[in-house]
Amino acid sequence: MNRGNRTVLLLPEEILAQIIQQAKTELPNECCGLLAGKIDANRLQGQVLQAIPLINERDSPIEYASEPKSMLKAYHLMRDKNYDLLAIYHSHPTSLPIPSWKDRVNATDSDVVHLIISLTTDPPTISCWYLYPCSHEAALWYIQPKSSTDLHFNS
Numbered sequence: 001m002n003r004g005n006r007t008v009l010l011l012p013e014e015i016l017a018q019i020i021q022q023a024k025t026e027l028p029n030e031c032c033g034l035l036a037g038k039i040d041a042n043r044l045q046g047q048v049l050q051a052i053p054l055i056n057e058r059d060s061p062i063e064y065a066s067e068p069k070s071m072l073k074a075y076h077l078m079r080d081k082n083y084d085l086l087a088i089y090h091s092h093p094t095s096l097p098i099p100s101w102k103d104r105v106n107a108t109d110s111d112v113v114h115l116i117i118s119l120t121t122d123p124p125t126i127s128c129w130y131l132y133p134c135s136h137e138a139a140l141w142y143i144q145p146k147s148s149t150d151l152h153f154n155s
Contacts, residue, residue: 007039007046009087009113009128009141016143018051020124023091023117032056032064032090034074035115036083046086046113052077056090063102064090087113087128094120097127099136107131113139 015035023031037049052074055067078085090103097116107114110132118125128139 006130006139007043007086007113009035009115009139010045010047010144011035011115011141012048012144013146015048015051016126019053019089019115020117020126022051022053023093023119023124026056026091027093027119028061029059030056030061030064030091030093031117032066032088034078034085035087035089035113036074036078036081037086039084039086046084048086049083050077050081051089061093063100065106085112087115089115089117091117091119096120097125099129099131104131104133104136107133113141115141 019031019033019035022033025031031053033051033053035048035051037047039046054074055070056064057067058065077083095118097118099114099116103114103116110130113128114131115126115128118127128141130137130139
């Protein structure tokens with residue numbers, strides 16, 4: 001299912017390392033958070049500038065729900081910095097980085113990228129998706145290395 005042109009997510013390597021570390025720290029449970037930044041004027045690229053960890057109020061290894069107070073603080077931070085919501089991330093401690101039925105049903109915005117970190121491999125496997133109630137579609141994203149202007153293609 002293709003929903004037309006989509007914004008490409010540009011994710012700095014150091015921010016990716018932060019969210020992987022959060023996923024490992026919160027084992028055996030799923031972690032969750034937001035990726036915030038700026039979308040260019042043509043809506044072609046979304047540059048991630050900050051990861052905002054959230055509290056998983058489910059405290060579960062198989063599902064997550066963002067705790068409302070941490071979500072409110074995150075939205076205030078994004079508003080204060082004039083950042084856009086670029087992606088929602090969470091981990092799969094014991095499964096592949098493929099959206100579950102619960103992930104799809106609980107997704108509230110099909111225009112926001114959902115990044116999933118699988119901790120079943122070393123290093124962890126990452127994938128990005130657009131989620132719909134009955135399906136999902138791969139999202140285009142790039143890892144931006146710290147010491148290089150080269151981009152690593154991922155989908």
